[in-house]
Amino acid sequence: MNGETDKDTAYDRLGGEAGVQALTQRFYDIMESDPAYAALRAMHAPDLTQVREDFAGFLSLWLGGPRDWLTRRGGFCLMSRHAGLGITPETAEQWLATMRQAMEGLVADEALQHKMDNAFSRLAEAMAWRGR
Numbered sequence: 001m002n003g004e005t006d007k008d009t010a011y012d013r014l015g016g017e018a019g020v021q022a023l024t025q026r027f028y029d030i031m032e033s034d035p036a037y038a039a040l041r042a043m044h045a046p047d048l049t050q051v052r053e054d055f056a057g058f059l060s061l062w063l064g065g066p067r068d069w070l071t072r073r074g075g076f077c078l079m080s081r082h083a084g085l086g087i088t089p090e091t092a093e094q095w096l097a098t099m100r101q102a103m104e105g106l107v108a109d110e111a112l113q114h115k116m117d118n119a120f121s122r123l124a125e126a127m128a129w130r131g132r
């Protein structure tokens, strides 16, 4: 026993589906509207509807919430999906800055925000390294 209950997943601490949706929509809203992230925005499709849906589905799974998105997809490899996109240290930094801005004031649980920031940073760094 580690003392954790079903309510202790990162998904629950973020606020469940509502929290996942809020973070996702805010992330892409910032990416779309802030010129500082123009290079990152340009890597994405003109219409962000699909990636908004996919990122939310991925986040739910990644944070220990419902896994329906993965079930529908049949499988998903985050690193393979980003290999070949030409991610540079600059665009990885833009992604992280966008995400930090999106999390700020939205993720009420500071420890969770810190953990997510660490995990996002490692992933983004690895993606930039592979993209070189």
Ligand code: HEM
Pocket: 040, 043, 044, 045, 046, 048, 051, 054, 055, 058, 078, 081, 082, 085, 087, 091, 092, 093, 095, 096, 120, 123, 124, 125, 127, 128
């Ligand atoms: C390092 C900086 C990153 C860049 C530049 C980047 C860029 C992209 C791009 C260009 C797409 C394709 C979207 C489209 O076609 O419109 C995408 C998709 C996606 N990204 Fe990233 N990404 C980064 C980091 C991350 C990280 C850290 C995560 C997860 C924590 C992530 C999760 C996703 C997911 C789930 C999709 C949808 C893929 C699919 O449904 O096939 N990305 N990303």
